[in-house]
Amino acid sequence: MGKPSKAGIVSSLRLNPRGRKDLLLAVILLLPTVYILAKTFIYPIVQSLIWSFYKYNLMDGSDIEFVGLRNYTQMFGLHEFWISMRNTAFFTVFTVGFELLLGFFSALLLNQMFRGRLFFRAIIIVPWAMLTLVNGLMWNWIYQPGYGAMTVVLHKLHLLPAGSNPVWLSSSQGIMFFASIADIWKMTPYMTLLLLAGLQSLPASLYEAAVIDGAGFWKKIWHITVPQLMPAIIVAIVLRILGAFRVYDILTVFTGDPTTSVSYLTYNYAFRYFYLGRASAMAWISTIFILILIVIYIRMLKKNSELE
Amino acid sequence: MQRKFGKLFVTALLASVTLAGCSPAPQKPSQSTPAAGGADAKKNDAGGGSKTDTSGGGANALAWDKTDDPSLKSQTLTALVVDNDGTITKMMKRFTEDTGIPLNVVAVDYNSLYTKITTAALSNSSDIDLVEMDTIWAGQFLSGNIVEDLTNVVPQDYQKQFTQSSLSSVMYGGKLAAMPYFSSTKHFYWNKDLLKKAGYDAPPKTWTEFREVSKKLTHDGVYASGWSWKQAEGLNCDFVGMVYSFGGQFFDQNKNFNANSPGAVKALQYMSDLINVDKTVDPASLQWTEDDVKNAFEAGKIAMMSNWEGMYPELNDPSKSKVVGKTDVGLLPGEGNVVSASVTGSEGISIMKTSKHKQAALAFLKWMSSAKFQKPNFTERGTYPVLQSLYNDADVKKADETNTIDKILAQFQYGQNRPNGPGYVEWADILSAKVFEAIAGHQAPQAALDEAQKKIEEAIKKAK
Numbered sequence: 001m002g003k004p005s006k007a008g009i010v011s012s013l014r015l016n017p018r019g020r021k022d023l024l025l026a027v028i029l030l031l032p033t034v035y036i037l038a039k040t041f042i043y044p045i046v047q048s049l050i051w052s053f054y055k056y057n058l059m060d061g062s063d064i065e066f067v068g069l070r071n072y073t074q075m076f077g078l079h080e081f082w083i084s085m086r087n088t089a090f091f092t093v094f095t096v097g098f099e100l101l102l103g104f105f106s107a108l109l110l111n112q113m114f115r116g117r118l119f120f121r122a123i124i125i126v127p128w129a130m131l132t133l134v135n136g137l138m139w140n141w142i143y144q145p146g147y148g149a150m151t152v153v154l155h156k157l158h159l160l161p162a163g164s165n166p167v168w169l170s171s172s173q174g175i176m177f178f179a180s181i182a183d184i185w186k187m188t189p190y191m192t193l194l195l196l197a198g199l200q201s202l203p204a205s206l207y208e209a210a211v212i213d214g215a216g217f218w219k220k221i222w223h224i225t226v227p228q229l230m231p232a233i234i235v236a237i238v239l240r241i242l243g244a245f246r247v248y249d250i251l252t253v254f255t256g257d258p259t260t261s262v263s264y265l266t267y268n269y270a271f272r273y274f275y276l277g278r279a280s281a282m283a284w285i286s287t288i289f290i291l292i293l294i295v296i297y298i299r300m301l302k303k304n305s306e307l308e
Numbered sequence: 309m310q311r312k313f314g315k316l317f318v319t320a321l322l323a324s325v326t327l328a329g330c331s332p333a334p335q336k337p338s339q340s341t342p343a344a345g346g347a348d349a350k351k352n353d354a355g356g357g358s359k360t361d362t363s364g365g366g367a368n369a370l371a372w373d374k375t376d377d378p379s380l381k382s383q384t385l386t387a388l389v390v391d392n393d394g395t396i397t398k399m400m401k402r403f404t405e406d407t408g409i410p411l412n413v414v415a416v417d418y419n420s421l422y423t424k425i426t427t428a429a430l431s432n433s434s435d436i437d438l439v440e441m442d443t444i445w446a447g448q449f450l451s452g453n454i455v456e457d458l459t460n461v462v463p464q465d466y467q468k469q470f471t472q473s474s475l476s477s478v479m480y481g482g483k484l485a486a487m488p489y490f491s492s493t494k495h496f497y498w499n500k501d502l503l504k505k506a507g508y509d510a511p512p513k514t515w516t517e518f519r520e521v522s523k524k525l526t527h528d529g530v531y532a533s534g535w536s537w538k539q540a541e542g543l544n545c546d547f548v549g550m551v552y553s554f555g556g557q558f559f560d561q562n563k564n565f566n567a568n569s570p571g572a573v574k575a576l577q578y579m580s581d582l583i584n585v586d587k588t589v590d591p592a593s594l595q596w597t598e599d600d601v602k603n604a605f606e607a608g609k610i611a612m613m614s615n616w617e618g619m620y621p622e623l624n625d626p627s628k629s630k631v632v633g634k635t636d637v638g639l640l641p642g643e644g645n646v647v648s649a650s651v652t653g654s655e656g657i658s659i660m661k662t663s664k665h666k667q668a669a670l671a672f673l674k675w676m677s678s679a680k681f682q683k684p685n686f687t688e689r690g691t692y693p694v695l696q697s698l699y700n701d702a703d704v705k706k707a708d709e710t711n712t713i714d715k716i717l718a719q720f721q722y723g724q725n726r727p728n729g730p731g732y733v734e735w736a737d738i739l740s741a742k743v744f745e746a747i748a749g750h751q752a753p754q755a756a757l758d759e760a761q762k763k764i765e766e767a768i769k770k771a772k
Contacts, residue, residue: 057771058430059452059730074770144600145592146609170594170748256540257741271423273734274452275771 052280059274071281081282083259087176091261092244095183099240100233102184103191108225110192111199121196128189136253139182143168143254175255183250187243191236198232199225231304238297245290262286370461370659375671383665384410385672387438387657388424391415395689402684403675409668418442422733429454429662437663438672441656443477444541444728444736446485451730455658456666458484458673470677473723474694478656480728486656487673488694490685493650493723494549494614495716496640497623499631502530502611511612511636515553515578515643518612522588525611531590533582534610536598539744544726544736545651546614547743550575552649552724553642565727565764567739568757576746576753584749594748606631614640616653618690620710638715639722652723654694692716731771738763 055067075081110121127135142149145167154160169175206224215223226233248263258268266286270279391397397413404411414436416424425439429452441449449455462484467475474488498511506525512518522532536542551558556571566572583589590610593601598615605613606622606629624632639648657676659669675681679701682693687707698704699717726732742760745751751759 059448059454062771143595145595146590165591167591167594170591171750256538256737257744258737259741268737271426272737273731274426 048280048283051276052284054277056277056280057275067277071278072285074278075282075285080259080265081262081285083172084262084265087172087259088245088247088261088263090176091180091183091247092241094177094180095187095244096237096240098180098184099188099191100237102188103195103236104233106188106192107195107199108221110196124189124192126189127186128193130186132186132249133253135182135186136179136250139178139185140253143178169254172255172257172260175251175257175260179247179250179254179260183244183247186250187240191240194236194239195229195232198229202228231301234297234300234304238293241293242290245286245293370456370458370666370670372461372463372466372670372674374667375674377667380665380668380671381408381410383668384412385437385665385668386412386414386435387440387672388414388416388421388428388436389438389440389657390418390421392417399681399685399689400676402681403672406675406680407671409671411672425449425454425660428660432662434660434662434664436660437665437669439658439660440489441478441486441658443652443654443656444726444732446478446480446656447729447732449658450480450483450485453661455485456661456663458487458659461670462487462673469696470694471696471699471720473652473720474654474656477652477654477723477725477728486658487677489655489657489676491692491694491720492616492653492655493719494545494616494640494653495619495637495650495719496612497605497615497619497635497637498612499605499608499610499635501631501634502608506611511638512641513639515550515641518641519578519582519586519588522582522612523586526586526588530608531610532588533612533614534590534596534601534604535593535614536596536601537579537583537593537744537747538595538597539740540597541736541740542597543740543743545653547575547579547739548724548726549614549640549649549651550579553640553646554578555644555646558727565729565735565761565768567735567742567761567764568754573754573757576743576757579743580746580749580753583747594744605635614650617692617712617716620690620712624710636715637712639719642722648719648722649724650719650722652725654723692720731768734767734771735764738767 052071053066053068055062055065055070106124110117110124145151145165148168150168151160151165155162160166168178202225206228207220210220210224246263247261248267251260251264254260258264262282263286266279266282269275269282387400389396389400391413392415394415397415400411400413403409421440421442422445425436425441425445428436428439439455441455450457459482467484470488471491473493474491478484478486478488496511502525503509503511503521506521508521508524512521518533525532535546537546548558551569551572554571554575556569556573556575558566558569558572560566560569583591583593590596590604592604596604601610601613602615602619602622604610605615608630619637623629623635626632640650642648657673659666659673663669677694679695679698682695682698683701683703685691686693686698686704693699693704699713704713727735729735739760742751742756742763746753746756
């Protein structure tokens with residue numbers, strides 16, 4: 001696409017009467033949407049940025065004052081904030097890694113021709129279609145000590161000594177690990193679907209050529225599937241990282257411990273303690289982390305499309 | 309083309325941001341009324357004071373003796389209450405039959421109640437007139453200007469009819485934040501069968517006895533006790549009761565918050581010993597809420613528990629319970645000079661500051677706190693009344709088939725409130741996190757409470 005010259009812009013504004021009419025109509029039609037977007041989307045973002053420089057405690061009747069960067073320095077100095085960052089990082093890496101691995105192989109499997117393929121393609125969506133909270137409640141039952149499904153199954157398989165009855169969610173490490181498993185179970189289908197869509201666009205001729213050259217299963221995967229699927233993989237990974245980084249709802253089922261994720265901590269600061277200034281600062285810090293990820297993602301996408 | 313639209317878009321955006329709100333900088337909640345309520349805001353601001361109490365001004369003044377005004381019948385009230393099975397909604401609808409004032413009940417579960425109230429207050433929405441208020445929110449709701457201060461609205465002699473515990477739980481700093489709604493504390497439930505088998509005819513009276521009894525009760529997959537020790541408010545409830553029974557307190561002489569008093573450390577040490585040293589507590593307690601504890605007790609998996617009232621008649625319902633007729637309820641154990649101590653969970657109903665029907669809302673509070681609601685709420689739903697007189701009422705006695713009302717009432721005398729200051733929700737989160745560390749065996753009780761104290765002090769300092 002060529003860059004329009006300045007004269008081009010000016011002349012395009014000086015459209016013939018009909019063109020001008022169209023433009024006016026377009027603007028009028030757009031305005032309500034723009035207004036609503038501005039009011040519900042842009043305005044709160046700007047507002048939270050401004051709030052983050054204020055001391056703004058809603059519930060103790062104290063005065064509102066401008067405090068500059070104090071909220072930011074307080075958040076950076078907050079032990080809980082770093083613990084929650086670490087837990088979020090663990091959750092993100094662990095879940096996205098496993099979802100990618102499992103999702104990739106399920107996609108490969110579902111890409112094969114076999115009886116009932118359509119059925120399996122359909123039911124694999126079920127965990128993903130479930131409400132996060134419902135999923136959390138279900139896994140909370142599975143993790144109950146004593147009569148919970150996990151303890152019972154492990155006892156039946158003799159993987160757990162008969163007398164032992166561990167409390168799976170008694171430490172924040174345990175909670176992070178088991179919440180991750182619940183998330184992997186739920187979100188792997190999403191990964192599978194994205195990768196399956198990518199797989200279907202791969203030309204069969206590449207594989208035929210590879211088979212003629214004597215490539216085996218793993219070689220085909222490594223030299224054809226993975227590189228060809230890269231754009232889809234990158235999209236899938238980035239979308240999941242963005243999702244996993246914001247994890248909140250599933251954790252609230254398992255624990256009242258807000259340091260298990262940055263979003264949980266931010267939520268508590270905003271809507272339980274009503275430190276709106278500090279919560280805004282916290283939200284902006286994590287937004288910047290996510291922005292960095294997005295920049296990396298766009299770069300990778302660009303590099304990828306240049307390669308093609 | 310694209311570029312041009314881009315420019316247009318940006319211009320339109322800037323224009324609409326300007327239109328959307330004058331300034332995104334925060335303003336005092338009592339003054340910042342959204343554009344829609346502009347007229348009202350102006351009226352209130354006319355007083356000129358930056359922090360004046362607007363409730364007393366003009367049309368908003370609440371009059372206790374004018375609740376029968378026929379003009380109120382044209383106003384529809386909306387109440388936000390916890391109602392898990394629809395029975396409360398049905399009971400409250402009788403208000404309309406009695407007074408002719410239409411009432412709309414919005415039922416929520418307890419865990420989303422707090423957020424629903426605070427978001428309604430934050431958005432200055434006048435949709436909700438009445439809200440159920442847990443005792444621990446009293447300070448916050450008053451300081452945060454969320455609810456109407458009823459201190460001078462409800463006459464003194466009317467307030468005197470309430471039981472002391474239900475009245476004190478809706479007060480903060482001598483101010484009345486809500487009208488008492490129901491009475492509640494935690495109680496001690498035990499399985500008579502299991503105790504008898506272990507050689508006991510009576511339940512333990514002190515925590516020392518409790519520990520001895522527990523050791524004998526724990527065998528063959530049955531644990532002596534189970535608790536709601538999941539890291540949540542339920543854990544704080546058990547901890548607070550325990551602290552008071554070990555002679556501890558949450559405030560020092562200067563009214564400063566004190567999490568690590570010697571009594572508190574003793575209490576936490578005791579809790580930690582029960583689960584980590586004696587191992588007489590079902591380890592699943594660390595993942596349990598009050599309902600899970602009840603289920604375990606009904607299944608006969610634990611011999612003793614501390615829980616709220618309202619366990620009967622379910623404990624005697626054969627379709628749900630395996631311990632029909634085998635259980636009893638009484639005083640929670642004490643220690644030393646303390647006969648018993650229990651945390652209160654009484655609640656009230658408040659009038660939202662943003663309500664446009666405050667006078668009608670007051671009429672509801674009057675009706676709700678009278679025998680017209682309180683009596684059937686016990687006889688039909690088993691919820692304990694806030695009116696002292698009802699505890700000697702013939703109908704109430706008759707409805708009490710399990711003969712537990714006197715035992716429940718006895719515990720009310722030993723109720724202790726949680727420290728319900730404006731910062732309670734944050735302190736409580738810190739406290740439950742640290743108490744959990746100790747009972748999960750990750751930290752020594754003294755160290756855990758010292759750290760909790762330090763963090764709460766920091767939180768109080770930062771909030772200033």
